[in-house]
Amino acid sequence: MSNMVELLKELATVDGGAIESLCEGVRFFKDTKHVRRRPMLYNPGICIVASGYKEGLLGGRFFRYDADNYLVVSVTMPFECESFPSEDEPLLGLYIDIDMARLNDLIRQMDLHSGVADPGDDEYPLAVGPSAMDEDMKDATVKLLKALRSEREARILAPGLVREIYYRALCGSQAPVLCSLAKGGNSFSKVARVINIMEGRYSEKLDVQQLAESAHMSASAFHKAFKEITADSPLQYLKKIRLSRAWDLIVQQNMKAYLAADAVGYESPSQFSREFKRHFGQSPAEVMRGSRPA
Numbered sequence: 001m002s003n004m005v006e007l008l009k010e011l012a013t014v015d016g017g018a019i020e021s022l023c024e025g026v027r028f029f030k031d032t033k034h035v036r037r038r039p040m041l042y043n044p045g046i047c048i049v050a051s052g053y054k055e056g057l058l059g060g061r062f063f064r065y066d067a068d069n070y071l072v073v074s075v076t077m078p079f080e081c082e083s084f085p086s087e088d089e090p091l092l093g094l095y096i097d098i099d100m101a102r103l104n105d106l107i108r109q110m111d112l113h114s115g116v117a118d119p120g121d122d123e124y125p126l127a128v129g130p131s132a133m134d135e136d137m138k139d140a141t142v143k144l145l146k147a148l149r150s151e152r153e154a155r156i157l158a159p160g161l162v163r164e165i166y167y168r169a170l171c172g173s174q175a176p177v178l179c180s181l182a183k184g185g186n187s188f189s190k191v192a193r194v195i196n197i198m199e200g201r202y203s204e205k206l207d208v209q210q211l212a213e214s215a216h217m218s219a220s221a222f223h224k225a226f227k228e229i230t231a232d233s234p235l236q237y238l239k240k241i242r243l244s245r246a247w248d249l250i251v252q253q254n255m256k257a258y259l260a261a262d263a264v265g266y267e268s269p270s271q272f273s274r275e276f277k278r279h280f281g282q283s284p285a286e287v288m289r290g291s292r293p294a
Contacts, residue, residue: 007146008050008145015030021094022158025099026094028092041240048094048095050092053067053086054083058077058080060231061126069130072130072177074127074177074180098166102166103182126228127230132173136168198211242264247276256288257273
């Protein structure tokens with residue numbers, strides 16, 4: 001992993017945050033200090049860590065992603081995350097968004113619809129999990145990082161190298177989850193489509209019956225599948241999405257709490273403040289004070 005670490009030292013120039021690369025959908029991250037556990041929202045993607053490690057906690061389940069294990073997130077997922085630099089290196093890594101159209105095209109070309117075991121409708125895999133970082137994935141990642149040092153190589157080579165990383169992920173242990181997304185008739189893909197709807201309409205009034213109808217499932221079957229895939233009930237998940245989006249509005253756009261509450265669908269600013277503090281451990285006012293430059 002040393003080559004990957006050296007490349008990321010050159011590319012990940014923002015400490016304590018993420019920076020966009022020369023290729024759309026690929027970001028670098030770096031932390032020189034320990035980041036305590038807090039709620040995060042991950043979009044569908046592949047998180048590759050070169051040095052240090054991250055720990056995730058979701059529904060009582062713990063997972064670690066580090067130099068030996070990358071993380072695959074198949075649907076937008078809120079979960080708690082903690083970051084640890086190593087003793088002699090910062091936490092360094094990259095996050096690659098998953099483009100579902102490109103992933104589905106690759107699944108068809110690999111003929112994985114029949115070759116990968118379907119989880120079925122009686123057992124639903126969690127939509128996020130680690131996969132072993134084998135030599136092929138390491139090589140593909142290093143090639144991508146090298147290409148991202150040059151505008152010309154990023155433009156010409158990076159899209160194909162991102163595709164190779166998708167391919168390597170489809171050869172790993174999270175392949176069944178990724179392939180389930182492309183199967184239009186199973187419950188996993190139905191729930192995934194509803195999650196996309198919720199992501200786009202989180203500020204609207206949504207109820208479980210309405211969401212179940214969108215999935216063409218009974219309310220009870222939908223609730224069971226949703227809880228097993230995300231570790232949250234639909235309404236708990238929706239609340240976490242709203243609060244995470246409100247955090248972004250407050251921190252990134254310096255939006256006042258009552259405006260952020262309204263923007264994400266809360267009718268009561270006081271209820272928003274209570275639930276925000278319960279979720280993040282800080283009130284909106286405390287977050288606003290902490291995000292202001294000194």
